[in-house]
Amino acid sequence: NAGVMQNPRHLVRRRGQEARLRCSPMKGHSHVYWYRQLPEEGLKFMVYLQKENIIDESGMPKERFSAEFPKEGPSILRIQQVVRGDSAAYFCASSRQGNQPQHFGDGTRLSIL
Amino acid sequence: EDQVTQSPEALRLQEGESSSLNCSYTVSGLRGLFWYRQDPGKGPEFLFTLYSAGEEKEKERLKATITKKESFLHITAPKPEDSATYLCAVPFDGSGNTGKLIFGQGTTLQVKP
Numbered sequence: 001n002a003g004v005m006q007n008p009r010h011l012v013r014r015r016g017q018e019a020r021l022r023c024s025p026m027k028g029h030s031h032v033y034w035y036r037q038l039p040e041e042g043l044k045f046m047v048y049l050q051k052e053n054i055i056d057e058s059g060m061p062k063e064r065f066s067a068e069f070p071k072e073g074p075s076i077l078r079i080q081q082v083v084r085g086d087s088a089a090y091f092c093a094s095s096r097q098g099n100q101p102q103h104f105g106d107g108t109r110l111s112i113l
Numbered sequence: 114e115d116q117v118t119q120s121p122e123a124l125r126l127q128e129g130e131s132s133s134l135n136c137s138y139t140v141s142g143l144r145g146l147f148w149y150r151q152d153p154g155k156g157p158e159f160l161f162t163l164y165s166a167g168e169e170k171e172k173e174r175l176k177a178t179i180t181k182k183e184s185f186l187h188i189t190a191p192k193p194e195d196s197a198t199y200l201c202a203v204p205f206d207g208s209g210n211t212g213k214l215i216f217g218q219g220t221t222l223q224v225k226p
Binding site: 004006031033035041042043044045048055056058059091093098099101102103104105106107 | 154159204217
């Protein structure tokens, strides 16, 4: 009975590199959400996706960040040309329907050197 | 602007000392309020959903209640294993979909034996 799976759990990148974070939703869930938790701050919504579609990306920075949820495979959050300020914990959540409780993975902790 | 405010920020209790955590929200047209528990290094774990004023949900030593303006998480006779950060969240109403959750800053509970 696997929950939401995120990998890697920890990711270290140097400034200017790319970071790819993966999220496999719970079985039977087709709605995926990404949140970011900066040190000493609360969880902030980034993007909401349903299979092959971006539903709401209002919380995602306009530059360098992108997300996808292909028909097959995990959802990917991609950060290009990372900067120190991108250091944070990135959490993925999934739900069966859009108005149902979201279940979270244990996050990817991204550190930028 | 939709907001969620939790108080207190931190709470220390002795084992067996009951207390309540508060979550105040300002949203136009509540479509659910969610309580989560987050342990260090982990993702939020779903606890309860409340949909309308007067509703109550219980799970072991936890009981969640809600009015039109706030929700409470009551902890009865807590144990050290209840130590965690408790988060509440509401769906953002602005865009018409409920995918985006707005989280409070959380209450960090420490229960001493």
